[in-house]
Structure formats: C-alpha cells, structure tokens
Amino acid sequence: LVELASGMRVLLVSDARAESAAAAVDVHVGHMSDPAGYPGLAHFCEHMLFLGSEKFPGEDDWERFVSDSGGSSNAYTDTEDTCYFWELPDAAKLGAALTRWGPFFASPLFAADATRREVEAINSEHSKNLKSDAFRVYQLEKSLFPAAHPFSKFGTGNRTTLRPPDGTGEPPRGALVDFYGEHYVGDRMAGVVCGRRAAAPRFGRR
Secondary structure, three states, rough: OOOOOOOEEEEEEEEOOOOEEEEEEEEOOOOOOOOOOOOHHHHHHHHHHOOEEOHHHOHHHHHHHHHHOOOOEEEOOOOEEEEEEEEOOHHHHHHHHHHHHHHHHEOOOOOOHHHHHHHHHHHHHHHHOOOOHHHHHHHHHHHOOOOOHHHOOOOOOHHHHHOOOOOOOOOHHHHHHHHHHOOOOHHHEEEEEOOOOOOOOOOOOO
C-alpha cells in the first residue's frame, strides 16, 4: 500500500504468474453531491473522463486501446462513490495502460462538443433505465425521502437536467469543471493495480 504525492492511496498487487493486468480507481464522490441545479452531474463527469485528456486528446483513444488489446473497461456512479475499472488479458500491457489511463484523472479535456454529445448518451441511458423494474423501484424509494435529503436526488440525469432550462440549452460545462476541480483530488481517491509487476501509477491531483 503506497500513498502518492497527491495524497491518493494505491494498493499494488504483484503476481509473477499473472497472465492479465487490471486496475480500478474509486473517487469518493457520487450523485448525492450533485449541485441542486444539475441532477446527474457526477454521472456526467464520469462519462466525460473517458473522452480525451491533454496527453491523449482523441475521444476514443482509451476505448480503442482497450479494444485493440482485447480488454474491457467501464465505470459507474453511486450515491457516494464513482468507480472506474479495466482489465487486459495481456499482463505485459500494464504500463502502457496506466500511461493512457492516468491522464483520465489528471487532465480531462471536457471538450464542449463532447459534452453536447455525451448528454444525449446519458439521456439514452435514462430512457433505457425507465424500462427497468429495479431502477423504477430505486426511484420510488428515493421519492419517499424528504426533498432536502441528498438521497432523494435524481442521480442518472437526462437531457432536461443537464441541458436546462428546457433540454435544448448548452450543457453546464462550467459546473462540470468546477465539480471535477473540487472532488477529483488525490486525498479523495483510492486505487488498486494488479499485474506481474505492479507499479504506482502517476495520477491523482492534490
């Protein structure tokens, strides 16, 4: 277990017999921390981190690397945490993966064009959730809480909440950048890296 200069804690798991490599990062912030005016902002931030960084500005750079390597990558936003994770079948690609993944957290671009498109992706996810009994029950449970309680917040977000006031305006890029700046800091992050020779990743902000 190591602590980076940023304050981020990382568990390094080395196994000389490992055939694959994997990593995960948890950021201790979830949709209960959404600003009142922007339900779904934490979820929106999660999506946007996949869409380019200063070092790897292409929106599909990370996904293409993972796909070409035969691996998988995903993330989810919960009430108090946002978790990112991936796995590659070739353990030798651990270093290359961390080099590409680190800038996710250190220097995401939040490009204006990408924010517009990703709001539509979140809206599609919301539409799909409406058909899920589990999601409907979860929202019903939330509705039983007082409106002032953070658990009552609408965590997924949709076109209306993220393109106010009527679902046609610009996404709240400024609020998104502010949310990232406040919460995506080293001492609110923890990670694990697994491989043949796990090394501390170079990411995390003070």
